[in-house]
Amino acid sequence: MKYSKKVLNTRIILCLCTITLLLVLLLFPKASLKGAELGVLLWFNVIFPTLLPFIIVSNLIINLRLTNAVSRVFHPFLHRILHVSKQGSYVTILGLLTGLPVGAKACGDLVKDQLISREEGQYLLTFCNNASPMFILSYVSITTLDLPGKRYIFLLLIYLSAILTGFVYRLIHKKQMITFAASTKREIVTQMSTEIGVPTKHSQPRARFVMVDSAIMSGFDVLTKVGGYIILFSIISNVFLAIAPENNLLSYIVVGSIELTNGVNTIGSSIFPLSVKIALILSLTAFGGLSSVAQTKSVIDESGLSIKKYLVYKIINAGITFVIITIYLQLCKF
Secondary structure (H helix, E strand, O other): OOOOHHHHHHHHHHHHHHHHHHHHHHHOHHHHHHHHHHHHHHHHHHHHHHHHHHHHHHHHHHHOOOHHHHHOOOHHHHHHHHOOOHHHHHHHHHHHHHOOOHHHHHHHHHHHOOOOOHHHHHHHHOOOOOOOHHHHHHHHHHHHOOOHHHHHHHHHHHHHHHHHHHHHHHHHOHHHHHHHHHHHHHHHHHHHHHOOOOOOHHHOHHHHHHHHHHHHHHHHHHHHHHHHHHHHHHHHHHHHHHHOOOOOHHHHHHHHHHOHHHHHHHHHOOOOOHHHHHHHHHHHHHHOHHHHHHHHHHHHOOOOOOHHHHHHHHHHHHHHHHHHHHHHHHHHOO
16 A cells, blocks of 8 residues: 555654654653553543533534524624634633633534634634643642732733734734635624524434433543543653753753643742743643643544644744743732
């Protein structure tokens, strides 16, 4: 069987990564075991109970075509500020309230169902797929930095940086945004058939129960993938931490860029000044780590959205966050 050059390169990279991971497991069994344990605990105790209800409800809302009803209140405001469609308003609100990868999954689902254009989906990914608000308010602000009085400010600054990243995307991709604007106008017409009250094939009670079952199973499927990625990247980051020099700033940044939770914990317990900890932790939180990129890839894989473009703008998001946080720290004299 002949493969295209792109597919062949992907297979080679995947083979190399697999061999490297196997060597890591064999050469560093203790650090690998600790990383796996940390990943499992994080997934089971935090990620699973936090995200599963939101994923199930989000699946039901999308399958029942209730996104118009959910976003009707927010669309006038969000359309003026962010230039999103009514369906895009739903993704924006859901992403800001729940965190990754729920925002990305909802975005990918709407693109697959042709409820929003691919151009809008790519644009939405730049600001609707962030760290969970509870992660920022609780784990980052209180548990790690011990600054409960600043938790809402930190959340606001991270959201502000995400929205500014969306503005940067709009400036760079003006032609795509023009196409998106035209498709949004067409969407307003086509969405009339999906409003509440219009009979569809899903109106039968039995079909509704099937949709509930599907929403639940889809939620478990997504979170199983997410758990696998968290465990793998937690192993990698823990092994790197075991061999990296202690109290080395670059090493901590690398760990946080691989797996966010490990990086946040490591930087929080370091000897660096509080202002440095805040700037690094919040910037890495805005990025989300390569683990979150892999999680996002798993939930948008069939939508045609570009994970490379998503990664580029998450890096831009981290840079914008670092600038905003630095200005804030200078003004507040930490």
